[in-house]
Amino acid sequence: MQSKNQPESEEKMLNAVQKNKIIDLKRQGKSNRCIAKLLGIDRTTVSKYWNETQRKLNELSQKNADSRTVNEEIYGQPTYKNRNVKKRKVTDELISRLKEILDADERKNRILDWEKRDKQRLTNIQIYEQIREEGYEISLSTINIELAEIRGERRQKNVYIRQKYEYGQRLEFDYGEVKLDLGEGIKAHSLAVFCAPASNFRWAFLYENGKQDGFFDAHVKFFELIGGVWNEVFYDNMRNVVSEFGKKEKKLNDELLKLASYYGFEVRTTNAYSGNEKGSVERSVEVLRNRIFAANMRFDSIGNCRKYMDAQLRKMSAGSDIEIEKSVYAR
Numbered sequence: 001m002q003s004k005n006q007p008e009s010e011e012k013m014l015n016a017v018q019k020n021k022i023i024d025l026k027r028q029g030k031s032n033r034c035i036a037k038l039l040g041i042d043r044t045t046v047s048k049y050w051n052e053t054q055r056k057l058n059e060l061s062q063k064n065a066d067s068r069t070v071n072e073e074i075y076g077q078p079t080y081k082n083r084n085v086k087k088r089k090v091t092d093e094l095i096s097r098l099k100e101i102l103d104a105d106e107r108k109n110r111i112l113d114w115e116k117r118d119k120q121r122l123t124n125i126q127i128y129e130q131i132r133e134e135g136y137e138i139s140l141s142t143i144n145i146e147l148a149e150i151r152g153e154r155r156q157k158n159v160y161i162r163q164k165y166e167y168g169q170r171l172e173f174d175y176g177e178v179k180l181d182l183g184e185g186i187k188a189h190s191l192a193v194f195c196a197p198a199s200n201f202r203w204a205f206l207y208e209n210g211k212q213d214g215f216f217d218a219h220v221k222f223f224e225l226i227g228g229v230w231n232e233v234f235y236d237n238m239r240n241v242v243s244e245f246g247k248k249e250k251k252l253n254d255e256l257l258k259l260a261s262y263y264g265f266e267v268r269t270t271n272a273y274s275g276n277e278k279g280s281v282e283r284s285v286e287v288l289r290n291r292i293f294a295a296n297m298r299f300d301s302i303g304n305c306r307k308y309m310d311a312q313l314r315k316m317s318a319g320s321d322i323e324i325e326k327s328v329y330a331r
Contacts, residue, residue: 292313
């Protein structure tokens with residue numbers, strides 16, 4: 001049986017790599033339970049460290065601290081006395097392979113022609129997983145250093161502070177764009193993305209466009225998939241949600257109001273020019289697009305693409321608390 005003092009003492013023993021890993025995994029939407037299992041530490045330790053990190057971020061935000069100060073306070077960036085120390089397991093062959101992967105990813109993004117070139121780019125973790133599958137024995141922290149050096153830049157870390165909600169309280173929805181080749185050349189398709197922030201659960205449906213039929217179809221499929229409905233669903237001011245903007249208030253889409261009345265949820269929308277109100281869903285679009293389609297964007301049909309996406313979503317949702325959230329539904 002674990003003593004009450006064990007998590008506290010373990011927290012003090014967290015090294016810089018573990019601390020950075022906790023923050024990186026939280027940014028990906030992993031639950032405390034999942035992170036504790038991955039790192040082999042106590043879940044209470046993860047919770048304590050993440051709560052302390054949020055407290056520090058709030059303090060730094062109030063002080064208008066610059067990004068360098070935030071990185072030093074939160075990540076504890078190390079000062080290397082000797083950058084010429086020989087690195088273990090880093091070979092010319094590995095460096096060459098990393099360059100090949102980055103070059104291929106860059107060619108893919110040029111083909112996709114995103115305005116923002118990182119929209120469907122491989123993450124460091126995906127590259128790390130690919131390298132490990134190819135038989136290279138290397139740590140994620142070493143891969144991060146080598147990739148940064150190859151790119152010739154130091155990556156700025158953006159920490160997204162997750163708001164706290166009660167189970168069943170809030171569901172978030174957004175449309176995002178993904179570029180795929182489904183046998184007819186590269187075309188833009190729409191991802192209808194749902195995020196339940198309380199349980200860290202994300203799901204998506206793929207459509208050929210972002211029209212209204214797909215919008216309503218995604219809601220029906222999602223509620224059937226989960227077997228429950230949240231108290232409120234939060235939206236951006238997209239055309240499928242707001243049909244008209246008045247001087248003092250917005251007119252919501254009549255069909256959406258009918259859907260909300262049928263399922264019994266309240267429709268919430270962001271205020272104009274208030275990006276901070278969008279919560280987790282915009283980040284969810286980015287996460288799902290990159291994790292699912294950065295490494296694989298060509299399929300012989302939209303049906304096979306959807307099957308592949310569903311399989312990836314099931315893997316990603318394994319660390320969520322969606323089963324706990326489903327158990328507290330009042331309806």
